[in-house]
Every structure is written in structure tokens, then in C-alpha cells.
Amino acid sequence: MTVYVIALLCVVGLAIGQILFKVSAAEITASGSIFSPKAAIALLAAMCIYGVTSVVWVWILQKVELGRVYPLMALAFILVPIGSHFVFGERFQAQYFIGVALIMIGIIVAVRA
Numbered sequence: 001m002t003v004y005v006i007a008l009l010c011v012v013g014l015a016i017g018q019i020l021f022k023v024s025a026a027e028i029t030a031s032g033s034i035f036s037p038k039a040a041i042a043l044l045a046a047m048c049i050y051g052v053t054s055v056v057w058v059w060i061l062q063k064v065e066l067g068r069v070y071p072l073m074a075l076a077f078i079l080v081p082i083g084s085h086f087v088f089g090e091r092f093q094a095q096y097f098i099g100v101a102l103i104m105i106g107i108i109v110a111v112r113a
Contacts, residue, residue: 003063006056007072013053015079019087020046026088071110074103 020042027039060069078100084090 003060004069004072007060007064007069008075010053010057010060011072011075012079013049013056014073015076015083017046017049017053018076018080019083020049022084022088068111071107074107077103 024039024042024046027036027042028034030036031039033039081090081092081096085092
């Protein structure tokens with residue numbers, strides 16, 4: 001069970017990394033320079049998070065079959081847009097929430113299989 005909690009933390013880390021990649025991209029666009037300190041910090045933070053989560057993911061795969069734990073990665077399709085709503089003010093249509101519900105059902109079915 002602990003491995004699954006750590007796997008969920010990896011997914012959260014990857015979602016945070018994606019938000020930081022977008023922060024970096026937005027800052028590069030706003031400043032007009034790839035050398036913007038804010039962009040560089042966000043990019044470096046995202047890369048560090050991705051590095052740590054990749055190493056932890058390898059550890060997880062030593063403990064659990066890939067087919068059992070990989071469906072949890074689909075949670076990123078839910079977490080990243082939620083984060084983008086709060087950080088960037090992005091909006092979603094009703095179809096998005098239907099898709100999220102279908103993803104959640106799929107994750108539940110896959111993990112319990």
C-alpha cells in the first residue's frame with residue numbers, strides 16, 4: 001500500500017513539474033528572453049522534480065508490476081488541468097468534466113483488475 005502512496009506522490013510531482021514548465025514558458029514569452037531568471041528557476045525546478053520522480057518511479061517498479069501501477073499516471077490528466085486552472089486561470093467546458101469522470105472510472109477499473 002505504501003508503494004501506491006509513493007506512486008501517487010510521483011504523479012503529483014509530475015503534475016507540479018508540468019505547471020512549472022508552463023510557468024517557465026509563460027515567463028519566457030513575457031520577458032522575451034530565454035535567460036529570464038524567473039523562467040530559469042521555474043525550468044530548473046521542474047527538471048529537478050522530474051529527475052527525483054523518475055528515480056523514485058524506478059524504485060516503485062522494483063516493488064510493483066508496471067501494469068498495476070501505471071494506470072495511476074492517468075491522474076496527471078486530471079491534476080495538471082486543475083493546477084492550470086488555479087495557477088493560470090484556465091477554464092474548462094462541461095465535456096472536460098465528463099472526460100475526467102471517465103478517466104477516474106478507468107483508473108479504478110484498471111487498478112482493481
